[in-house]
Amino acid sequence: MKLFNRLFYKNRKFYDDDFDWNSYTEDSYERRLHNSVETEYQAVAKTGELSFDAQTGHVTSSTRQIHPNQQLIYEAIGQLQPASVHEVGCGAGDHLANGMALFQDVDFTGGDRGETQLELAQHRHPELKNRIGLQDITMPFSHHWPKAEFVYSQTVLMHIHTAVSHFIGLANMVRMAEKYVLLMENHQCHNFHQDIANLWNGGHFDWDSLYVYRFDGSTGARAVLLSKEPLDYPLLTSDAQMREGLKFSARRIKRANEDSARGIFGIPK
Numbered sequence: 129m130k131l132f133n134r135l136f137y138k139n140r141k142f143y144d145d146d147f148d149w150n151s152y153t154e155d156s157y158e159r160r161l162h163n164s165v166e167t168e169y170q171a172v173a174k175t176g177e178l179s180f181d182a183q184t185g186h187v188t189s190s191t192r193q194i195h196p197n198q199q200l201i202y203e204a205i206g207q208l209q210p211a212s213v214h215e216v217g218c219g220a221g222d223h224l225a226n227g228m229a230l231f232q233d234v235d236f237t238g239g240d241r242g243e244t245q246l247e248l249a250q251h252r253h254p255e256l257k258n259r260i261g262l263q264d265i266t267m268p269f270s271h272h273w274p275k276a277e278f279v280y281s282q283t284v285l286m287h288i289h290t291a292v293s294h295f296i297g298l299a300n301m302v303r304m305a306e307k308y309v310l311l312m313e314n315h316q317c318h319n320f321h322q323d324i325a326n327l328w329n330g331g332h333f334d335w336d337s338l339y340v341y342r343f344d345g346s347t348g349a350r351a352v353l354l355s356k357e358p359l360d361y362p363l364l365t366s367d368a369q370m371r372e373g374l375k376f377s378a379r380r381i382k383r384a385n386e387d388s389a390r391g392i393f394g395i396p397k
């Protein structure tokens with residue numbers, strides 16, 4: 129082989145997450161939190177400001193509106209009534225703190241791979257002391273991670289695109305969860321339905337049974353809900369069902385397809 133061809137004989141591709149998580153707090157998260165989330169919504173709610181109506185399954189705020197994604201998370205927790213909840217990639221800890229104020233009998237924990245994110249969470253919510261810690265969900269499963277009945281992520285897996293890390297993160301979340309996994313993510317950033325089906329069929333999930341639903345919040349947000357038991361929500365049968373009515377992003381779908389295609393599932397029988 130000629131030298132030129134030898135240099136370029138491999139069609140190398142590099143994949144990366146959306147952010148450098150080591151500098152993420154300073155680079156963008158803190159600014160976005162203050163300039164966007166906190167100006168548009170009630171980011172932190174005090175005890176008594178949020179309420180859950182068991183009849184409708186809806187959460188309401190007595191002050192400003194909370195973000196539709198947060199609202200969906202609390203509505204799922206209220207409807208499913210888990211004894212324990214773990215947030216993967218808990219960031220500034222607002223969802224955990226609000227959840228603790230709203231559901232005082234539920235045991236909340238959270239993990240994040242960013243030390244500065246955890247420092248920010250601890251600063252904003254001293255009540256999270258001993259409830260949050262370092263966790264990289266794309267590492268091999270750790271028996272030191274807490275187990276919880278309900279495990280969720282909110283805008284975390286959608287940013288993970290390094291090699292097959294998003295598959296590992298998903299499988300780890302299922303293994304941590306005793307009953308449910310909720311993915312409150314951008315549903316064009318990964319083919320969540322397809323990836324979940326492939327992981328399940330390939331034997332990568334540590335559950336004996338799996339039901340996958342589309343869960344809609346009362347103010348327009350939508351999430352993927354995985355459950356060990358059958359539930360009374362619309363079954364999720366395709367990624368198109370999650371993306372119905374969303375503004376189509378060709379760039380995101382292309383990357384989602386490339387991410388899905390990197391998976392090698394199970395072993396041949």
Ligand SMILES: C[S@@+](CC[C@H](N)C(=O)[O-])C[C@H]1O[C@@H](n2cnc3c(N)ncnc32)[C@H](O)[C@@H]1O
Nearest residue numbers: 217218219240241242245263264265266282284
């Ligand atoms: C867009 S932020 C969302 C934070 C929080 N969930 C929220 O809604 O405000 C993504 C978060 O995921 C965390 N993260 C990224 N990769 C992770 C991983 N592999 N394991 C755990 N956390 C991760 C980041 O440090 C960051 O806090």
